[in-house]
Amino acid sequence: MLELNSYFKAVSSELYADKNSWGTTQIGRGIDTHVNKNFPDIKFAEIAIFNVPEYEGSKNSASDNDCKVRTSFYSFHHDNLPRIADLGVFQLMPTRKESFSLIQKVCKELLHNGIIPVIIGGGHDVSYAVYKAYASLDKFITLTAVDSKFDIGLEEDNLASFSHLGKMISHKPSHLFHYANLAYQSYFVSGMATEMLQKMNFDVKRLGELKADFSEVEPIMRNTDFLSFDISSIQHAYAGANVYSTPNGLNGEESCKIMRYAGVSDKITAVGLFEYNQDFDANNQTAYLLAEMIWYFIDGYKIRKNELNPNMKNCVKYTVAFDDGKNEITFYKSKSSGRWWMGVPFKKEGVNELQNYYVASSYRDYEIANQGEVPERWLRNLNKFL
Numbered sequence: 001m002l003e004l005n006s007y008f009k010a011v012s013s014e015l016y017a018d019k020n021s022w023g024t025t026q027i028g029r030g031i032d033t034h035v036n037k038n039f040p041d042i043k044f045a046e047i048a049i050f051n052v053p054e055y056e057g058s059k060n061s062a063s064d065n066d067c068k069v070r071t072s073f074y075s076f077h078h079d080n081l082p083r084i085a086d087l088g089v090f091q092l093m094p095t096r097k098e099s100f101s102l103i104q105k106v107c108k109e110l111l112h113n114g115i116i117p118v119i120i121g122g123g124h125d126v127s128y129a130v131y132k133a134y135a136s137l138d139k140f141i142t143l144t145a146v147d148s149k150f151d152i153g154l155e156e157d158n159l160a161s162f163s164h165l166g167k168m169i170s171h172k173p174s175h176l177f178h179y180a181n182l183a184y185q186s187y188f189v190s191g192m193a194t195e196m197l198q199k200m201n202f203d204v205k206r207l208g209e210l211k212a213d214f215s216e217v218e219p220i221m222r223n224t225d226f227l228s229f230d231i232s233s234i235q236h237a238y239a240g241a242n243v244y245s246t247p248n249g250l251n252g253e254e255s256c257k258i259m260r261y262a263g264v265s266d267k268i269t270a271v272g273l274f275e276y277n278q279d280f281d282a283n284n285q286t287a288y289l290l291a292e293m294i295w296y297f298i299d300g301y302k303i304r305k306n307e308l309n310p311n312m313k314n315c316v317k318y319t320v321a322f323d324d325g326k327n328e329i330t331f332y333k334s335k336s337s338g339r340w341w342m343g344v345p346f347k348k349e350g351v352n353e354l355q356n357y358y359v360a361s362s363y364r365d366y367e368i369a370n371q372g373e374v375p376e377r378w379l380r381n382l383n384k385f386l
Contacts, residue, residue, distance in 0.1 A: 002109045005039035007102055008050060008088040012066050016074065027295075028074030033086040040085035047298065048110050049118045050087040052103060056096050057160035058123030059243045063278035068287035069120055069294075076295050080302050085115075100129045100159075107133035111269055116301075118294060121274035124151060125164035127228040130270055134226065135175040141225035142178040142267075143168070146258060148185045148207070148233045148249060150193050161230075161275070169200075177384070180220050182258070183207045183233045183250055201380040207249065214257065215362065219377070221261040222339070222360030226270045229258070231290070239289055241281035252289050259293040263300020266308040271297060307334060309358045310341045320369040329378055330356070331366050340366060342378050346385035357381065 017035045022028035032040035042048060051070075053062035070086070090106070093099045107130050110117045119126065124147070134141045145151070145165070153163025155170070168176055180203035184194075197204050203220065210217070221227070232244035238252040239245060250258075262268050273290055281287055310332035318331040330343040340363055343356035365375040 001043060001113060002105075004042065004087065004106060004109065005034075007091055007106055008034055008039070009091055010034045010036055010038075011070065011086065011088050015066060015071065022074065023077070025077045025079055026074065027076050027078055027081060027084075030078075030081045031074070031084045031086050034088035040087060042085050042087075042110075042113070042115060044083055045085035045115050046082045047084045047116045047118055047301070048087055049084060049120070049294070050106075051089045051120045052122035052126050053089065054092055054096070054099055054103070054121075054126055055123045057125040057158070057164075058275060059161075060123065060275050060277040061279065065278065067120065068278055068281060068284050069276065069290045072284065072288050072291035073294055076291065078295065078298065082298060082301055084298070100126075100132075103129035104132045104136065107270065108136050111137060111139075116268070117270050117272075118297070119270075119272040119274075120290065121272055121276060124161040124228065124230045124274040125159055126274060127226075127272055128159060128164045128167055130226055130228070130272060131168050131171070131176070134270075135171065135173075138175070139225070140175050140177040142180065142223050143176060143226050143228060144180040144182065144220060144224040145228045145230065146182045146233050146250070146255075147228075147230040148183060148244075148246065149188045150181060150184060150197065150204075151230075152193055152196075178202065178223065178381075180224070181205065182217065182220065183210055185246075185248060201383045203377075203380070211254070213364075214254065216364070217258055217261050218264075219340070219360040219362045219365075221258070221265040222267060224262070224265060224268050227258075227262045227268055227272070229255075229271070229273050229293075231273060231275050231286070234289070239286045241277050241279075241286035242275050243277060243280070244275060252292070255289065256293055256296040260296040260300040263297040264303060264305075265300075266304050266306060305334075305337050305339075307337060307339060310334060315341075318366065320366070322374075323372060327374075329369050329375070331361070331369070332358070342375070344378060344381045344385070346382075357385070 152166040157163040235249040236245040315332040321328040332341045340361045342361045345354040348355045
């Protein structure tokens with residue numbers, strides 16, 4: 001395994017070295033922390049947390065003080081903590097290009113070894129380095145961004161918080177199988193951008209639509225590999241430590257729900273919380289919320305079901321035939337968890353019979369099909385194979 005210790009600065013030994021300063025069930029007692037010359041043994045870690053103070057493409061900025069999110073997170077209690085390594089603070093290089101290259105290298109190493117990186121950002125464009133880590137492993141991924149905007153930018157724009165999605169879409173060869181946006185706000189995005197993403201068979205969920213049926217987050221998370229959470233999607237009242245924050249958005253409870261759904265998802269292998277500006281966090285409100293969000297991710301992670309795809313021996317199969325007598329959709333429902341999937345047929349080279357690509361779905365998709373309509377989720381995925 002690649003030695004990662006040279007890429008990170010240790011956290012404050014005064015604050016984090018004495019494990020006895022925390023109670024038995026507090027996270028600070030159970031986490032393996034990079035303090036002094038003690039770098040965590042990541043060979044046994046399931047989750048690796050670290051800060052990336054890279055803000056050159058953002059209007060937010062890094063702080064010279066110890067991370068308040070870490071302080072809050074360490075104080076929380078959890079009775080059944082997974083093996084977590086706190087790598088500390090990523091050391092930026094002299095140039096932005098070098099920094100992004102090393103972020104990619106670190107994430108690639110963690111992903112390759114089955115360790116989930118949980119990144120406390122940093123500008124939202126740090127997501128591009130994580131995406132390139134997947135690409136360097138030749139993995140085709142589904143990226144879900146929780147963001148009030150789409151961050152497509154223009155073709156001539158440099159990589160920045162407002163343009164990084166456009167860079168991912170245009171990256172060749174493409175490793176972006178699917179993209180979903182949660183909680184965009186209509187007045188921040190152009191109709192042309194919304195239409196373009198929909199024509200590319202991507203999912204976009206407006207804030208109001210999301211709040212009206214929050215259960216739809218669950219199948220989206222089960223289809224996601226990388227969750228990129230821009231905290232500007234959260235109402236200023238809950239997460240004001242961010243120059244992009246606005247009056248409307250997700251509330252604290254909804255943000256934690258998304259993270260718990262992400263934790264439960266067997267598919268998610270990387271998470272980033274971006275655009276935290278600690279110097280604006282006078283009362284530590286935002287730090288507390290981000291720490292709670294990480295806690296909910298870990299709490300969900302501990303109850304993963306190992307159900308990436310439906311286990312046919314433990315599923316009820318439902319076939320919905322349409323009036324034309326030619327088309328049908330097969331649904332699968334897990335007997336143990338109650339989760340739903342749809343089978344999307346596709347042609348595999350060298351195989352005569354059609355294969356099934358399994359898409360996490362909801363009971364609502366099954367209801368729509370029973371009403372004689374084709375669920376959008378099924379159609380979008382089918383179009384990707386045509």
